[in-house]
Amino acid sequence: xxxxxxxxxxxxxxxxxxxxxxxxxxxxxxxxxxxxxxxxxxxxxxxxxxxxxxxxxxxxxxxxxxxxxxxxxxxxxxxxxxxxxxxxxxxxxxxxxxxxxxxxxxxxxxxxxxxxxxxxxxxxxxxxxxxxxxxxxxxxxxxxxxxxxxxxxxxxxxxxxxxxxxxxxxxxxxxxxxxxxxxxxxxxxxxxxxxxxxxxxxxxxxxxxxxxxxxxxxxxxxxxxxxxxxxxxxxxxxxxxxxxxxxxxxxxxxxxxxxxxxxxxxxxxxxxxxxxxxxxxxxxxxxxxxxxxxxxxxxxxxxxxxxxxxxxxxxxxxxxxxxxxxxxxxxxxxxxxxxxxxxxxxxxxxxxxxxxxxxxxxxxxxxxxxxxxxxxxxxxxxxxxxxxxxxxxxxxxxxxxxxxxxxxxxxxxxxxxxxxxxxxxxxxxxxxxxxxxxxxxxxxxxxxxxxxxxxxxxxxxxxxxxxxxxxxxxxxxxxxxxxxxxxxxxxxxxxxxxxxxxxxxxxxxxxxxxxxxxxxxxxxxxxxxxxxxxxxxxxxxxxxxxxxxxxxxxxxxxx
Amino acid sequence: xxxxxxxxxxxxxxxxxxxxxxxxxxxxxxxxxxxxxxxxxxxxxxxxxxxxxxxxxxxxxxxxxxxxxxxxxxxxxxxxxxxxxxxxxxxxxxxxxxxxxxxxxxxxxxxxxxxxxxxxxxxxxxxxxxxxxxxxxxxxxxxxxxxxxxxxxxxxxxxxxxxxxxxxxxxxxxxxxxxxxxxxxxxxxxxxxxxxxxxxxxxxxxxxxxxxxxxxxxxxxxxxxxxxxxxxxxxxxxxxxxxxxxxxxxxxxxxxxxxxxxxxxxxxxxxxxxxxxxxxxxxxxxxxxxxxxxxxxxxxxxxxxxxxxxxxxxxxxxxxxxxxxxxxxxxxxxxxxxxxxxxxxxxxxxxxxxxxxx
Numbered sequence: 001x002x003x004x005x006x007x008x009x010x011x012x013x014x015x016x017x018x019x020x021x022x023x024x025x026x027x028x029x030x031x032x033x034x035x036x037x038x039x040x041x042x043x044x045x046x047x048x049x050x051x052x053x054x055x056x057x058x059x060x061x062x063x064x065x066x067x068x069x070x071x072x073x074x075x076x077x078x079x080x081x082x083x084x085x086x087x088x089x090x091x092x093x094x095x096x097x098x099x100x101x102x103x104x105x106x107x108x109x110x111x112x113x114x115x116x117x118x119x120x121x122x123x124x125x126x127x128x129x130x131x132x133x134x135x136x137x138x139x140x141x142x143x144x145x146x147x148x149x150x151x152x153x154x155x156x157x158x159x160x161x162x163x164x165x166x167x168x169x170x171x172x173x174x175x176x177x178x179x180x181x182x183x184x185x186x187x188x189x190x191x192x193x194x195x196x197x198x199x200x201x202x203x204x205x206x207x208x209x210x211x212x213x214x215x216x217x218x219x220x221x222x223x224x225x226x227x228x229x230x231x232x233x234x235x236x237x238x239x240x241x242x243x244x245x246x247x248x249x250x251x252x253x254x255x256x257x258x259x260x261x262x263x264x265x266x267x268x269x270x271x272x273x274x275x276x277x278x279x280x281x282x283x284x285x286x287x288x289x290x291x292x293x294x295x296x297x298x299x300x301x302x303x304x305x306x307x308x309x310x311x312x313x314x315x316x317x318x319x320x321x322x323x324x325x326x327x328x329x330x331x332x333x334x335x336x337x338x339x340x341x342x343x344x345x346x347x348x349x350x351x352x353x354x355x356x357x358x359x360x361x362x363x364x365x366x367x368x369x370x371x372x373x374x375x376x377x378x379x380x381x382x383x384x385x386x387x388x389x390x391x392x393x394x395x396x397x398x399x400x401x402x403x404x405x406x407x408x409x410x411x412x413x414x415x416x417x418x419x420x421x422x423x424x425x426x427x428x429x430x431x432x433x434x435x436x437x438x439x440x441x442x443x444x445x446x447x448x449x450x451x452x453x454x455x456x457x458x459x460x461x462x463x464x465x466x467x468x469x470x471x472x473x474x475x476x477x478x479x480x481x482x483x484x485x486x487x488x489x490x491x492x493x494x495x496x497x498x499x500x501x502x503x504x505x506x507x508x509x510x511x512x513x514x515x516x517x518x519x520x521x522x523x524x525x526x527x528x529x530x531x532x533x534x535x536x537x538x539x540x541x542x543x544x545x546x547x548x549x550x551x552x553x554x555x556x557x558x559x
Numbered sequence: 560x561x562x563x564x565x566x567x568x569x570x571x572x573x574x575x576x577x578x579x580x581x582x583x584x585x586x587x588x589x590x591x592x593x594x595x596x597x598x599x600x601x602x603x604x605x606x607x608x609x610x611x612x613x614x615x616x617x618x619x620x621x622x623x624x625x626x627x628x629x630x631x632x633x634x635x636x637x638x639x640x641x642x643x644x645x646x647x648x649x650x651x652x653x654x655x656x657x658x659x660x661x662x663x664x665x666x667x668x669x670x671x672x673x674x675x676x677x678x679x680x681x682x683x684x685x686x687x688x689x690x691x692x693x694x695x696x697x698x699x700x701x702x703x704x705x706x707x708x709x710x711x712x713x714x715x716x717x718x719x720x721x722x723x724x725x726x727x728x729x730x731x732x733x734x735x736x737x738x739x740x741x742x743x744x745x746x747x748x749x750x751x752x753x754x755x756x757x758x759x760x761x762x763x764x765x766x767x768x769x770x771x772x773x774x775x776x777x778x779x780x781x782x783x784x785x786x787x788x789x790x791x792x793x794x795x796x797x798x799x800x801x802x803x804x805x806x807x808x809x810x811x812x813x814x815x816x817x818x819x820x821x822x823x824x825x826x827x828x829x830x831x832x833x834x835x836x837x838x839x840x841x842x843x844x845x846x847x848x849x850x851x852x853x854x855x856x857x858x859x860x861x862x863x864x865x866x867x868x869x870x871x872x873x874x875x876x877x878x879x880x881x882x883x884x885x886x887x888x889x890x891x892x893x894x895x896x897x898x899x900x901x902x903x904x905x906x907x908x909x910x911x912x913x914x915x916x917x
Binding site for chain 1: 683
């Protein structure tokens with residue numbers, strides 16, 4: 001098989017083991033894309049647990065009417081930190097982690113284009129996260145008297161102005177996001193340069209693995225989207241400390257201006273997060289269906305199309321802010337149009353499954369969960385794009401349920417799928433299948449109990465961001481069930497953490513290619529050596545390992 | 560063993576019946592207090608939106624069933640079997656198929672967009688009838704202020720409007736703005752949200768179909784007590800509305816000092832009024848016809864005509880009223896009304912006074 005043509009170095013890597021100090025030192029000073037990728041992922045998983053705990057605290061508070069488990073102020077801090085953490089410190093970080101780890105391996109490169117920029121970006125983003133959480137102790141200005149920011153993750157002005165948010169909590173939030181954004185820009189530039197300049201011989205753009213295509217698209221989108229966010233944060237700081245009046249309505253500033261700036265970042269950001277999830281699905285679904293991806297050019301076009309359309313939909317977050325009927329109509333149409341390329345993707349995945357020999361191993365189970373949940377999330381998204389109906393649905397738990405369907409049901413499920421799929425490559429060990437199946441089913445039960453039911457209180461008039469509600473509103477039973485579902489998801493994720501730690505020491509050895517897959521990362525050892533490939537690979541089709549495994553029927557014959 | 564199973568199944572069936580009954584009765588039980596469901600609409604723009612909503616729900620449900628069924632079919636039909644040896648035939652794509660699942664969604668989007676645009680323009684660009692009632696609503700952290708320019712009155716938290724045109728009443732046109740941060744005005748049964756922004760005036764209209772009490776709350780996070788910024792709207796018959804207007808137009812009066820006992824010891828309304836007017840209360844609150852003319856907090860001229868205190872945070876009872884002015888944080892943490900640190904007697908006196916503000 002592959003060993004003969006693309007030589008796989010023997011596992012001579014792990015043999016020289018240093019002292020603990022040397023090991024830590026090697027991780028801190030590393031510019032190796034694989035180590036940085038793993039650090040991104042581990043860092044994001046730590047924050048996933050923290051933000052998950054924040055979510056559970058909120059769910060306890062909301063499980064019945066008129067509870068006093070959290071104070072109003074604490075509750076407001078919890079949802080602000082939960083949202084900010086999940087988007088910036090979990091979503092962005094873990095996806096950049098996978099991108100860092102996988103892209104050079106998949107395109108047959110030895111590292112990213114700019115290894116030092118890579119390390120710089122990681123540490124900048126990582127310290128930004130620390131800064132955000134330092135607000136818990138330093139947010140009021142005096143050490144030890146802090147509070148976290150409490151203005152919601154999109155921090156609408158003028159609530160963030162000094163008149164309404166004294167102290168330094170907003171400053172921590174602003175500077176942390178600004179710094180995190182600079183890290184994201186660095187990584188995006190790096191990914192773009194890597195994808196376009198570092199491909200191995202024979203890997204034309206139309207032979208690029210879809211994951212790399214998607215990461216290039218996502219990086220482009222990040223570059224465009226982060227700029228207005230950074231600008232808005234700078235303007236907010238000028239308002240707060242230099243007497244500017246961009247958003248200071250008491251001095252004639254505009255509250256809507258912030259909303260536009262934030263959402264022209266915020267909506268593309270959703271696609272920045274969901275595109276890599278599509279990328280994972282594009283790699284995982286074909287391998288476990290044993291078929292090539294259906295409609296590769298359509299998939300590329302759909303990804304790029306989604307990115308372009310997503311730049312013109314931001315004001316669908318603002319249907320209630322008082323736009324004209326023409327403004328509302330435009331953003332209704334542009335938002336609905338996203339469903340066309342997204343639909344193409346779903347149908348292509350369906351066509352990939354069609355006629356395959358589907359293997360139901362854990363990565364595929366999570367990918368299947370993703371397919372169903374993303375379908376539903378897309379349909380509730382269409383409902384929200386109906387601007388007239390959105391006047392009712394806006395800012396209710398229906399919206400909260402919808403975007404958690406995207407972020408958890410689609411993105412987090414695909415991240416789990418990707419972790420099961422590439423963990424063997426990263427560590428050399430398989431994750432335990434039995435625990436994996438438990439993890440999957442608990443996650444599915446918990447997810448649907450939480451987020452299916454969460455739509456209903458929204459339809460019954462429950463707005464988001466409320467720390468409690470009256471018994472007479474009739475939202476109690478549903479919220480109790482939603483909270484129980486949240487607890488089940490918590491247990492599932494705990495099981496996953498146990499699985500990762502246990503399998504790291506005790507899991508069966510993976511070998512270079514445990515899934516019988518077709519992209520280049522499976523042609524080298526698990527974990528790969530520092531230099532990735534002893535000899536630079538040469539490819540002749542989209543699935544170089546398929547060509548090696550099936551010399552009688554190579555893809556390259558049709559390329 | 561057998562009988563045990565039978566008992567268990569009987570219990571199970573009884574529980575199922577209970578759940579089914581509860582589901583059927585849910586709307587009936589919920590009717591005990593006014594609904595906030597977006598589907599039980601009682602006003603014109605909300606009803607048009609509701610019709611659109613069911614149309615969209617129908618289309619999306621059909622898409623879900625069709626695509627979901629195909630997915631399930633594919634997963635079952637094409638699962639790997641133990642006797643599989645070779646890889647399945649490799650198919651790389653088909654331009655015709657790609658085109659079909661591009662064009663069909665575009666057609667669906669066109670239909671959905673046209674349906675939305677129809678409702679959107681008919682609601683947003685509806686001409687305003689000359690007889691319309693004008694109300695200016697101002698959002699505050701964490702309460703609502705209402706001005707009726709045609710009647711020159713100011714109210715707070717509980718909005719009164721007449722029943723709509725269909726019942727020979729009037730359409731209500733609301734101008735919405737904010738005194739501090741962004742709020743959002745929302746009564747699900749009457750209409751969708753419209754944001755209240757500082758430095759800007761937004762508009763919405765409602766044309767309620769029947770009199771009654773309607774509930775809602777602030778729809779945009781506005782600070783600590785966003786959760787207890789509740790809305791009550793009373794839709795009145797034209798006669799009741801006229802009566803309410805007449806009541807609100809009456810000013811309060813300076814009460815004469817209570818006879819010889821003007822030492823300030825009596826716990827009665829006139830003494831209470833003097834305490835009220837000598838304390839900082841009047842910096843924020845207006846009682847029209849008296850020296851109290853603060854604008855920062857709710858107008859108290861007709862406080863007793865309201866069913867709740869602090870934007871729906873509690874019922875308007877003497878006990879709650881006294882507790883609320885004694886320490887607002889006990890009832891609504893983070894409310895901008897400060898505790899004044901008066902004596903127990905002074906609080907009782909102020910309460911006695913406030914209860915005369917009918």
